[in-house]
Amino acid sequence: MNHNALANPKLPVTFGDARELLLTNRDKYDLIVSEPSNPYRAGVATLFTREFYETIAAKLNRGGLFAQWLQAYDVDLRTVRIFYATFGAVFPHIETWQTQAGDLLLIGSQSAIVRDFAALRARIAEEPFQNAIASAWETTSLEGVFTHYIGNGEFARQVTANSRVPLNTDDRMLLEFAFARNRQTDNRINFAEMRELARSTGADRPVNSDALDWNRIERERVALYGHSGRPGELQIEGQRLGDALAHYENGDLAGAWARWQSLQREPRDIPEFRLVAECLADRGEDAALIYLDKVQPSEADAIRARLFWRQHRPEEAVIAMTSAIGRFHVDPWPSTSYVARTLGLAIDLLQDRGPTTGTLSILQQLQEPFAVYNSEGVREATLVRAAMALDRGPTGEHVLHAVAAFEPHVPWELKFLSIRSRCYSAAHHPRADDARCDLLDFIAAEPGGVEGAHFAQLNAPARVAASTK
Known part of the structure; x- marks a missing residue:
């Protein structure tokens, strides 16, 4: 940095x-x-x-x-x-x-x-x-x-x-x-x-x-602060630009593009270049490439990946995505919303292609934190989703490796604990009993407790079952 x-x-x-x-x-x-x-x-x-x-x-x-x-x-x-x-x-x-x-x-x-x-x-x-x-x-x-x-x-x-x-x-x-x-x-x-x-x-x-x-x-x-308190013409443009940027920030690329077009002008600064480039890429238009030298290299790679994906060029999309995620490890500036949107596209690529040399490289890039732990929660969640996409479900070699990487301080979230318990049980992992205990401890603290979660169906280990009697 x-x-x-x-x-x-x-x-x-x-x-x-x-x-x-x-x-x-x-x-x-x-x-x-x-x-x-x-x-x-x-x-x-x-x-x-x-x-x-x-x-x-x-x-x-x-x-x-x-x-x-x-x-x-x-x-x-x-x-x-x-x-x-x-x-x-x-x-x-x-x-x-x-x-x-x-x-x-x-x-x-x-x-x-x-x-x-x-x-x-x-x-x-x-x-x-x-x-x-x-x-x-x-x-x-x-x-x-x-x-x-x-x-x-x-x-x-x-x-x-x-x-x-x-x-x-x-x-x-x-x-x-x-x-x-x-x-x-x-x-x-x-x-x-x-x-x-x-x-x-x-x-x-x-x-x-x-x-x-x-x-x-x-x-x-x-573009930075909105349109309040501005002269009339700037207030009108600011409203339109603000709406476009808001839809873009929320991941609605189609809505962002529709609102951007109402401005009827070329982009002028980096946030606008990024919006226009990614929206055009999402539409599969090569015109997106014109603006890539105006944005950060990690963003340019991610936009290329989206363009290739929309143009049904998955192999090239995987290469561009691997490069984009690799740059996230040295570039601390991408926003969390941008990282999340990019990693969401990575999941689409993995689900479509399955285990290949390229998709396995994407999974490997997700193993380590990004620069200054940027978007760490998003990365961790995507790591597990990526492994599940390659294994076609919550059990398998890639999921097992991804989940084990969080030990011993695992995310205390129901979805993750459920995947961890199911994966470890299927693999007869040494931590399988601990994983079931952690899941049941979490559920017990929720409204309705273990009874509301169909406790018996979870095949509770003996120490947890005894504690509920």
Whole structure:
């Protein structure tokens, strides 16, 4: 994911307490980034205090920047205000960005934040930046980067305006308890409201940003965030595009294509290229190939597999699918919905072809977790389904090997436990009795218990039968 950055001699790594390091060394920095764990975890709130920010400010070179991550989930407005007030007490110049769906990023500086947009545009056209922003933010343009920009310093001041907000300090760590109170709640930052506040107060753009195409930024925001609060023509297009993307995300490729056609234009950015390419592939149209250089290699392989499958070229589809799944082991960026849809197609291929050299290669690719355990639950479920597709049922050599791979910490799910018990019993596996016990333990805890599940038909081992008397 980071191109083996830890092996780069330009990146020295120091293991230790970051706060202690900043307090004791004499170095100064152009950039400091803080991305600790959640503030409600013991000790972490000390990395969100005024005193810690003062230490960081003293360690920045002139014009240096400090980037502070904050979760946007399990948090209420009062807690966000404490965070902004504490950050703003040290850094007078603040920018607010949205990184991923549940993440907020504040950029702070002791001096005005100034950018050379021409230099930035040239820089992101070079590697590794070009590939990085294409993978993480699905864009190839500077405008695409700034779709994640929420507001400038005036916006930060508006967040805490008209309210007396306490600070998070070393001797009064309010954030630790404020975040704890919101743990596992539905409270979260409403990014649409934040963008609207920034827009309504004229604080939604960085200083001297005329070099950016703001019409393009607004269009790309429609694809990312929906159409609410947009000008009329963008609102209409955003509704149509949002509907197309929603159907696509839910796996309804036919519905996504029908709604995409209502836009009557060519795709403009990576999410749209991916949607159009996969929908065309699902229709069996070679036009899908035109867009494959616009998406990630793993996605391109998966789209080829779908195209070949629809064109009744199963051998080529199996080869492309094997390559796609192989790339999932090194590419951490595909969404869970995309992985699930791709692996669903893999099951279709296995059911159609049965055990061949190619399909067995697909099964082998499913044996190990994908990069950073991406879509792990989907992979595990597909592994068992793939084995059953090759064995034409829940018993057989491939199912036995797939199920045994989960031992000793098996998924505690009825369907899996049922397959495991049946498979082990048929194979006279040493764990057959344990598998039946686990299945019955699960059923006993369900409404209706073992009686409701026809206990006698499960041929319970003696220790379980005795425990129910």
